[in-house]
Amino acid sequence: MSVISSWNLTISLNTTLSLSWRSSLPSRAIFPRPKKSKTLVVLAIALGAKPTVLVSEKLGDAGIQLLKTFANVDCSYNLSPEELCTKISLCDALIVRSGTKVTREVFESAMGRLKVVGRAGVGIDNVDISAATEHGCLVVNAPTANTIAAAEHGIALLTAVSRNVAQADASVKAGKWERNKYVGVSLVGKTLAVMGFGKVGSEVARRAKGLGMQVIAHDPYAPADRARAIGVELVSFEEALTTADFISLHMPLTPATSKMFNDEAFSRVKKGVRIINVARGGVIDEEALLRALDSGIVAQAALDVFTEEPPPQENKLVRHENVTVTPHLGASTTEAQVLLELSPYVALTEKLGRLAVQLVAGGSGVKFVKVTYASARGPDDLDTRLLRAMVTKGLIEPISSVFVNLVNADFIGKQRGLRLTEERIVLDGSPEKPLEFIQVRIANVESKFASAISNSGEITVEGRVKDGKPHLTKVGSFGVDVSLEGSIVLCRQSDQPGIIGKVGNILSEENVNVNFMSVGRIAPGKQAVMTIGLDEEPSRDALKKIGEITAVEEFVFLKL
Numbered sequence: 296m297s298v299i300s301s302w303n304l305t306i307s308l309n310t311t312l313s314l315s316w317r318s319s320l321p322s323r324a325i326f327p328r329p330k331k332s333k334t335l336v337v338l339a340i341a342l343g344a345k346p347t348v349l350v351s352e353k354l355g356d357a358g359i360q361l362l363k364t365f366a367n368v369d370c371s372y373n374l375s376p377e378e379l380c381t382k383i384s385l386c387d388a389l390i391v392r393s394g395t396k397v398t399r400e401v402f403e404s405a406m407g408r409l410k411v412v413g414r415a416g417v418g419i420d421n422v423d424i425s426a427a428t429e430h431g432c433l434v435v436n437a438p439t440a441n442t443i444a445a446a447e448h449g450i451a452l453l454t455a456v457s458r459n460v461a462q463a464d465a466s467v468k469a470g471k472w473e474r475n476k477y478v479g480v481s482l483v484g485k486t487l488a489v490m491g492f493g494k495v496g497s498e499v500a501r502r503a504k505g506l507g508m509q510v511i512a513h514d515p516y517a518p519a520d521r522a523r524a525i526g527v528e529l530v531s532f533e534e535a536l537t538t539a540d541f542i543s544l545h546m547p548l549t550p551a552t553s554k555m556f557n558d559e560a561f562s563r564v565k566k567g568v569r570i571i572n573v574a575r576g577g578v579i580d581e582e583a584l585l586r587a588l589d590s591g592i593v594a595q596a597a598l599d600v601f602t603e604e605p606p607p608q609e610n611k612l613v614r615h616e617n618v619t620v621t622p623h624l625g626a627s628t629t630e631a632q633v634l635l636e637l638s639p640y641v642a643l644t645e646k647l648g649r650l651a652v653q654l655v656a657g658g659s660g661v662k663f664v665k666v667t668y669a670s671a672r673g674p675d676d677l678d679t680r681l682l683r684a685m686v687t688k689g690l691i692e693p694i695s696s697v698f699v700n701l702v703n704a705d706f707i708g709k710q711r712g713l714r715l716t717e718e719r720i721v722l723d724g725s726p727e728k729p730l731e732f733i734q735v736r737i738a739n740v741e742s743k744f745a746s747a748i749s750n751s752g753e754i755t756v757e758g759r760v761k762d763g764k765p766h767l768t769k770v771g772s773f774g775v776d777v778s779l780e781g782s783i784v785l786c787r788q789s790d791q792p793g794i795i796g797k798v799g800n801i802l803s804e805e806n807v808n809v810n811f812m813s814v815g816r817i818a819p820g821k822q823a824v825m826t827i828g829l830d831e832e833p834s835r836d837a838l839k840k841i842g843e844i845t846a847v848e849e850f851v852f853l854k855l
C-alpha cells in the first residue's frame with residue numbers, strides 16, 4: 296500500500312463495536328482467505344472480506360496494485376464534496392491524503408457502510424474524527440511513511456531561503472543577472488529553532504546539525520533524552536523565539552497550536568528571522584506573517600502549507616517577494632509514496648507466531664507470550680499494534696477456526712487467555728530501518744522440539760528481514776538462517792558428516808524442493824540444528840525416514 300509504513304490506529308473501536316462489526320462479516324466458507332494473505336494491507340485485514348475501497352487522491356501504483364488483490368478499488372480523484380458524498384455510500388473504505396475533506400456529511404452519506412478511513416500520511420486534520428467515532432468508523436493513518444520526505448523538504452526550504460534560491464531563479468529566468476541583490480546568509484553557526492520535536496522535527500534537527508547549525512527545539516511533550524541524543528537543547532517557546540535565526544515548524548495543527556505564530560509571537564522574534572513551515576498552514580496567522588514580512592521583522596518565509604489549500608490566487612503571502620512557496624510537497628517523494636516499510640515485518644511477525652505455536656507440545660496451552668522488538672528507532676516512532684496483532688494472528692489461527700484481524704486481535708487474544716507482553720530493545724545505529732530483529736517467546740510450556748527452548752526456559756524464535764524477506768534467524772539458543780516461505784523442517788543431530796546429504800536425498804526422492812538450508816551448531820562435533828526450507832510438503836513417509844536417520848536426535852515439521 297502506498298505510504299503504509301505502519302497504519303496507526305487513531306480511533307480504536309471499543310470491544311463491543313469491533314465484535315459486532317466482525318460478526319456481521321461473511322463467513323470464511325463463503326469468502327475463503329487467500330492462501331498467501333498479504334496481511335500488510337491493513338484495511339483489508341480490518342475488513343476481513345473483499346471490500347470496495349475508494350481512493351480519492353493519487354497514491355503510489357504499487358500500493359494500488361496490492362490493494363486490488365484484496366479489494367475492489369475505485370480510484371476517483373478530484374471529486375467534488377457532492378460527488379464524494381454520492382460515491383461513499385457504496386464504499387467500505389476510503390483512502391485519502393490531505394486534499395480530501397472527510398466531513399460529517401461524508402460519514403452521514405455513507406449510511407453505515409463506511410468502516411475505515413485510511414489517511415495515507417500523517418495529518419488527520421482533514422478528517423472529522425468525532426463524526427467518524429459517532430458513525431463507528433475507524434480512522435487509521437501512516438505516521439512514519441513520509442517523515443524523511445518531509446524532513447528533507449524542510450531542509451530544502453531552509454537552504455533555499457538562506458540563499459534566495461527561488462527569487463534568484465525567477466530573476467535569471469526573467470532575463471536579469473542580479474548578483475548583488477541575492478546575497479544570502481550562511482547556515483553554519485546559526486541557531487535553528489525546531490518547533491515540534493517529533494518525527495519530522497527530530498530528523499530536521501539531525502540534518503541541520505550536519506550543516507553546522509546550532510539546534511534548539513521547543514516541544515512541551517518531547518522527551519529530553521531524545522533531544523540530548525541528537526545534541527539538541529529543549530527550550531521554552533519564549534527562548535526559541537528570541538534566540539533563533541531560523542525557525543522551522545513541525546507541530547501538528549491542534550486548538551493549542553492554531554495561529555501559534557501570531558502578532559504577539561512575531562513581536563518577540565529576532566529581527567531578520569527566517570521561517571520555514573512544512574507542518575500545517577493553520578499554525579501561522581497568515582495576516583500576522585504578512586505584516587512581519589512587510590516590516591522586515593521576518594526576512595524570509597518558506598511555506599509548503601497554507602490555511603486554505605490551494606491558497607486563493609490573490610493570497611498576498613504567496614505573491615510576496617520574500618516568500619518561497621511549494622504546493623504541499625513535503626510528502627511528495629517517490630520513496631514516501633511507495634514505501635512498504637513495515638510490510639515484511641508484518642509477514643515476519645505472523646510467521647514467527649505460527650512457528651512458535653507449532654513448537655508447543657500438545658496439551659501445554661499457550662498463555663504467556665513475550666514479543667521483543669529490537670530497533671534503533673525511538674519507541675514513539677514505532678507503532679507496534681499492527682505487529683502485535685500479527686503475532687496474535689500467527690499464534691491463534693493455526694490452532695483454531697477463528698479469523699484474527701487488526702481490529703479483533705487484542706480481544707480474541709484476551710478471550711483465549713493469551714497474556715501477550717511487548718518489550719523493546721533500543722539499539723544504536725541507523726534508524727532508517729524500522730526493526731533489527733523480532734523475537735517471540737512462549738513461557739511455561741513444553742516443546743515438541745526441545746532445542747527450541749532457549750536458556751531462559753522459553754520457546755524462542757527470532758527473525759529478521761533480509762533483502763525485504765522475512766527470515767528465521769534463531770531457534771532456542773541456536774542461530775539459523777532460513778527464508779520464511781513454504782514450510783520448514785527443524786532437525787537436531789549430532790554434528791557429523793553426511794547428515795545434510797541423507798536428509799536432502801530423502802526429500803529429493805519425493806521431489807520436494809529445498810529452498811533454503813542452514814546449520815547452526817554448539818561446537819564442532821557436538822550438536823547442530825539444521826533448518827530446511829521446503830517449497831512442497833513432504834509425505835509422512837519421508838518425514839518418518841528423516842526421523843530414522845541415526846544421528847537425528849529430534850526433528851519437527853512446521854507449516855508457515
Ligand SMILES: NC(=O)c1ccc[n+]([C@@H]2O[C@H](COP(=O)([O-])OP(=O)(O)OC[C@H]3O[C@@H](n4cnc5c(N)ncnc54)[C@H](O)[C@@H]3O)[C@@H](O)[C@H]2O)c1
Nearest residue numbers: 418445491492493494495514516545546547573574625626
Ligand atoms: N508538508 C507535508 O507534506 C508534511 C509531511 C509530513 C508531516 N507534515 C506535518 O508535520 C507535522 C509534524 O509531523 P510529525 O510526523 O513529526 O508529527 P509528530 O506527532 O511525530 O510530531 C509532532 C510534535 O509536535 C509536538 N507538539 C505538540 N504540540 C506542540 C506545541 N504546542 N508546541 C510545540 N510542539 C508541539 C508534539 O509533542 C510532537 O512531538 C504534522 O503537522 C504533520 O501533519 C507535513
Ligand SMILES: O=C(O)[C@H](O)COP(=O)(O)O
Nearest residue numbers: 392393394416417418626
Ligand atoms: O500530513 C501529511 O502526511 C502530509 O501533510 C502529507 O500530506 P499529503 O499526503 O497530502 O501529501
